[in-house]
Amino acid sequence: MKTIQAKNNQKNPFYAHFAYVLVSLICLFTILYYGRHILFPLLFAMLMGILLRPVEVFFNLRLKIPRVASIFISVFLAILFLSSIILFISWQIGYIAHDWDKISQNIFTHYHNIQKWIFNKFNISNSQIEHYLKNSSALTFDKGTKYLNTTITTFSEFLLNLTLIPIYTFLIMLYRKLFINFLNKIVANKYKRNLNDILRNIKSAIQSYLLGLLTEMGIVATLTSIGYTIAGIEYALLLGVITGLLNMIPYIGITIAAVLSIFATLTSSTDLSLILSVVAVNAIVQFLDNNILVPMIVSSKVKINAIASIVGIIIGGTIAGVSGMFLAIPIIAIIKVIFDNIDSLEPWGYLIGDETDEKKSGIKIPFINKIRKRSEKVT
Known part of the structure; x- marks a missing residue:
């Protein structure tokens, strides 16, 4: 075995091996970048599937619930957990909206305190500050319209992924054996033990x-x-x-x-x-x-x-x-x-x-x- 490895090392010098690994990583990152809208929801679903595997095993083997039902319950519990966090945050934001008058008053007070500090420290008048802010707000508005379109697109993708990830998770958990068998089929017999590890x-x-x-x-x-x-x-x-x-x-x-x-x-x-x-x-x-x-x-x-x-x-x-x-x-x-x-x-x-x-x-x-x-x- 050592002889075979030594021969392989002679055929493949370090610089060639380094180039191979580097090119492979560059290809991986390129695929991730251009395919991120498809691949990242799948990666999230894969992680969710791995995380929920013990829950599925508990329902399936301990409680003797059919496998498909066990997977569905596991995914449903995960959705319930995430939904409860989102609902809690929404409920708390409702309190902030209720206190908006007080918040705007505090912002106004801080704004005037900053104006006073700038005037005392740098001798810049309020009119100069306001003139600068007007010019800045005009530029910000122009940029803001561009960012708004990007934000709307990103939010739409987020909502789509929020729907797709649970479906992907369910299917990945359901066809887990299929994926494992596929990997076993494409890997040579002598490397199957390595694959399982x-x-x-x-x-x-x-x-x-x-x-x-x-x-x-x-x-x-x-x-x-x-x-x-x-x-x-x-x-x-x-x-x-x-x-x-x-x-x-x-x-x-x-x-x-x-x-x-x-x-x-x-x-x-x-x-x-x-x-x-x-x-x-x-x-x-x-x-x-x-x-x-x-x-x-x-x-x-x-x-x-x-x-x-x-x-x-x-x-x-x-x-x-x-x-x-x-x-x-x-x-x-x-x-x-x-x-x-x-x-x-x-x-x-x-x-x-x-x-x-x-x-x-x-x-x-x-x-x-x-x-x-x-x-x-x-x-």
Whole structure:
């Protein structure tokens, strides 16, 4: 076996192998970019299918419900969960609309305070500021009409995907065996064991990551809501839930949530000291998230280093915006599992991995491990 590998290495020097991997990755990203409107809903559905697999197994094997009905119930429960979050946010936004007069008054007060500060600091009169704002608003309006069309198109795509993803998820779960058999048919017999290992590791890694992410989201939302309530910030529950949801976008999600919370605080109150409370709550939650929640909950069998994660998120954001950022880590995890199980690509898996994580991976949450182990018993 070693002789065959040595001969293969002589036939394929490093620079040729490097070029092959590089061209393959460029082709992959090109396909993802141009096919993002079709592929990304399918990728979301695939992740949902992997996440809901233990639920399907529970209904099918434990409760003896027919397989098709088990899949339908699993997808329905997922829709119910997501709908409840959307309804809650809509309900909270209703309160904001009810307080619109107070919000507009606070915005007006802040605007005048800023005008006074600019005049005292830079000796720029109110008329000059207003003249500048009028010119800026004219330019903004011209650009705004262009962005409005883009926003309407994006929103239409979002609504379409919202309908398609549950259907895709149901069908992917229903035809799971068909896809596995297809892969077994196109792979040579000597590599079938490798294929089964890859599929099992991908399922385990994705389930571990997504279950951990959902748990982290719930804890971050709860901690932030409690912190904002203690600090006396209005709409604490809504801002807490939004922070939990945005925290699912690695690295930048919590920053976006903090900016939104500061803006919401400014519009709901004239007390500028509350901004310090928002920053303090976010800093504490971020510290707990990075040092306790992520090592204990989100750590999975696949370790990805920070450089690979950040670059992946940037590429994902460039290709498909927020959905690309969210999908970046699972896609990198899948790529790493494939690399780790193919001898010639193993060094690339090592490159995007994080060996130091094994020493500081922390304690794992028992119920997540239980769910994952149960699902691993059933392929």
